[in-house]
Amino acid sequence: MASVKQVQITFDCADPERVARFWCEVLGYVAPSPPEGFATWDDFNRSLAPEDRGAWFACGDPTGAGPRLYFQRVPEGKVVKNRVHLDVRVGTGLVGEERLAVLEAECARLVALGAVRGKLLLADEENESCLLMQDVEGNEFCLD
Incomplete structure (x- = not known):
């Protein structure tokens, strides 16, 4: 039996490039270069049939x-809570007020990028504090 070496996480969304660029800023990720023969992603998209333009981004x-x-672009909008979400691990190893300060600072940065702040879940006997958030299209994620 072969073992998995890589995982790709796929988001269904209305505006793939907008959501991808948001997550690039959140995670420090980068968009790939445009396909060979195209100077920009806009040039590539203009080469496609209208219905295929902006259909995906990575x-x-x-x-x-x-x-x-x-x-990937899908026709339907998001209507229910995600069954899977990302935990953005900004407070790993921190506890108490120090952890809360890091979560709040990152929350402020992401809200400026278009994220929506959700509920702050304070530490209990089993878990450290985390902050529920939504990306630019309403996909839930946690600052952890």
């Missing part, structure tokens, strides 16, 4: 350590 960890993120 980004990746420049170090190669993290998974590739793929964003």
Whole structure:
């Protein structure tokens, strides 16, 4: 049996490039170069049939350590809570007020990029504090 070497995370969305560029800013990811023969992604999109323009976009960890993120346009909007979400690990190893300060600072940065702040879940006997958020299209994620 073969073992999995890489994972790609796929997002269904209305505007793939917009959502991808948001996540590039969140994670420090980069968009790939346009396909060979095209100077820009806009040039590439103009070469496609109108219905295929902007149908997908991707980004990746420049170090190669993290998974590739793929964003694909779907006709339906988001209507229910995600069954899978990303935890953006900004407070790893921190506790108490120090952890809360890091979560709040990152939240402020992401809200400026178009994210929506959700509920702050304070530490309990089993878990450290985390902050629920939504990306630019309402996909839930946690600052952890």
